[in-house]
Amino acid sequence: MITITLLSLIITLSLSTITLLLFTASRRKLRSPPGSIGLPFIGETFQLIAAYKTENPEPFIDSRVSKYGTVFTTHVFGERTVFSADAESNRFILQNEGRFFEASYPSSIANLVGKHSLLLMRGSLHRRMHSLTMSFANSTIIKDHLLVDIDRLVRLNLDNWTGRIFLMEEAKKITFELTLKQLLSIDPCEWTENLRKEYMLVIEGFFCIPIPFFSLTYRRAIQARKRVTEALHLVVRERRVEREKGVKKNDMLAALFDSDCDDVTFSDDEIVDFLVSLLVAGYDTTSTTMTLAVKFLTDTPSALAQLKEEHEEIRKRKGASVALEWDDYKSMPFTQCVVNETLRLSNIISGVFRRAMSDVKIKDYTISKGSKVFASLRAVHLGQDNFEDARVFNPWRWQKTSDLTNFMPFGGGPRRCPGYELARVALSVFLHHLITRFSWIPAEEDKLVFFPTTRTQKRYPIIVQRRNVVVE
Ligand code: HEM
Numbered sequence: 001m002i003t004i005t006l007l008s009l010i011i012t013l014s015l016s017t018i019t020l021l022l023f024t025a026s027r028r029k030l031r032s033p034p035g036s037i038g039l040p041f042i043g044e045t046f047q048l049i050a051a052y053k054t055e056n057p058e059p060f061i062d063s064r065v066s067k068y069g070t071v072f073t074t075h076v077f078g079e080r081t082v083f084s085a086d087a088e089s090n091r092f093i094l095q096n097e098g099r100f101f102e103a104s105y106p107s108s109i110a111n112l113v114g115k116h117s118l119l120l121m122r123g124s125l126h127r128r129m130h131s132l133t134m135s136f137a138n139s140t141i142i143k144d145h146l147l148v149d150i151d152r153l154v155r156l157n158l159d160n161w162t163g164r165i166f167l168m169e170e171a172k173k174i175t176f177e178l179t180l181k182q183l184l185s186i187d188p189c190e191w192t193e194n195l196r197k198e199y200m201l202v203i204e205g206f207f208c209i210p211i212p213f214f215s216l217t218y219r220r221a222i223q224a225r226k227r228v229t230e231a232l233h234l235v236v237r238e239r240r241v242e243r244e245k246g247v248k249k250n251d252m253l254a255a256l257f258d259s260d261c262d263d264v265t266f267s268d269d270e271i272v273d274f275l276v277s278l279l280v281a282g283y284d285t286t287s288t289t290m291t292l293a294v295k296f297l298t299d300t301p302s303a304l305a306q307l308k309e310e311h312e313e314i315r316k317r318k319g320a321s322v323a324l325e326w327d328d329y330k331s332m333p334f335t336q337c338v339v340n341e342t343l344r345l346s347n348i349i350s351g352v353f354r355r356a357m358s359d360v361k362i363k364d365y366t367i368s369k370g371s372k373v374f375a376s377l378r379a380v381h382l383g384q385d386n387f388e389d390a391r392v393f394n395p396w397r398w399q400k401t402s403d404l405t406n407f408m409p410f411g412g413g414p415r416r417c418p419g420y421e422l423a424r425v426a427l428s429v430f431l432h433h434l435i436t437r438f439s440w441i442p443a444e445e446d447k448l449v450f451f452p453t454t455r456t457q458k459r460y461p462i463i464v465q466r467r468n469v470v471v472e
Pocket residue numbers: 103118119120130133137277278281282283285286289348349352353409410411412414415416417418419420422423
């Protein structure tokens with residue numbers, strides 16, 4: 001008896017010595033990235049906001065990178081944050097989703113996207129739903145099924161353009177209509193336009209400073225979310241009834257219904273949250289990229305001229321058939337350069353927030369468990385060491401490089417954007433019809449700003465003129 005007690009005592013003692021040794025060893029190695037954390041609570045938030053409200057926010061990052069290196073510590077939006085402007089570290093962070101890091105959204109955003117959103121899912125459920133989303137938006141599906149509607153809806157919208165338009169507004173309308181068609185097979189009508197108005201209120205809530213009880217914008221967003229989900233609930237219920245009668249549709253909602261055949265079934269609440277989050281993720285991103293592509297092209301006439309040539313060539317070849325097909329999309333090499341360069345330079349999602357799930361080593365530093373991390377895609381895309389003349393719009397650079405290690409506009413790892421191909425196709429089709437039908441000039445000077453989101457200050461007003469060149 002005594003020996004056993006003694007033995008266990010010795011084991012306990014030696015275990016705790018080992019623990020103590022390990023602990024001091026890790027203490028010694030534990031060096032968090034250097035940086036400055038500014039004022040108490042506010043940190044460097046105001047400096048960041050001030051920088052990103054201008055056309056040239058880069059000095060905020062440049063000055064810290066030159067002082068501390070590409071991985072540094074700052075303090076923004078109420079929390080100490082490790083900021084990575086380093087491509088390799090970013091890839092490591094994104095690829096280790098669920099192992100060393102996990103996505104982290106403030107509760108104000110979680111309330112707006114809904115708790116069953118893909119953005120908030122974790123682990124095996126996330127893997128399954130991410131791959132379901134991918135298999136609804138992969139290139140086979142786009143080629144066989146989605147492209148026809150993308151092409152038709154873009155043309156339908158462009159048919160209506162005359163005189164002065166706000167390109168940003170028009171691009172949003174197009175993107176929303178495309179998404180509703182793809183998710184629910186609903187064609188543009190008064191109902192979709194009303195839903196979009198509500199939707200814009202929800203989106204505004206994402207970017208206001210979220211003090212729920214005080215912010216009017218946020219309260220309005222929450223109320224609008226309620227109306228949006230009610231409207232979608234009705235659609236889902238109707239579709240369930242139709243489905244029981246044997247009506248088959250080929251869209252995301254059908255994929256969600258079908259996937260519940262095997263083991264789990266999705267409730268209407270889950271389905272609605274899921275749809276809302278897809279609408280959120282695709283709406284501002286794609287429409288802003290469309291707008292900025294046109295702005296960059298307008299400001300770079302030689303690129304616009306070359307793009308025009310490429311698309312007129314396609315028009316000539318197709319003769320009377322207006323609708324674009326997959327082969328047409330695949331024969332737009334310069335367009336793909338323009339798309340990549342727009343994504344690189346505009347960085348609609350400037351980076352992603354993560355939280356460290358354990359102590360993690362990055363470069364020579366240790367990021368301690370629970371730390372907030374911001375993997376900045378923008379800082380890498382605009383880093384002078386990563387791209388030559390990194391801050392200039394130069395689509396031709398993509399004809400030379402095949403090195404994509406520094407290019408991650410859609411993120412990476414298990415949370416890589418499932419809409420990346422869809423966004424590319426929508427952009428290319430949009431550019432094709434715009435360029436072959438219209439010429440345009442900016443109606444006013446307009447500037448890019450980056451806070452709270454990347455956009456142009458005046459929604460990019462342009463004056464369009466129908467081209468009467470008939471290409472045979
Ligand atoms: C130019 C357009 C787009 C850009 C630049 C973009 C960018 C991104 C990025 C960087 C992420 C990663 C977020 C993270 O790692 O936390 C992401 C995620 C996501 N994107 Fe996109 N996106 C675009 C268009 C779309 C479209 C059209 C859809 C619609 C299907 C979409 C759906 C999603 C979803 C659902 C996620 C969350 C994935 C997850 O958390 O597993 N995106 N997007």
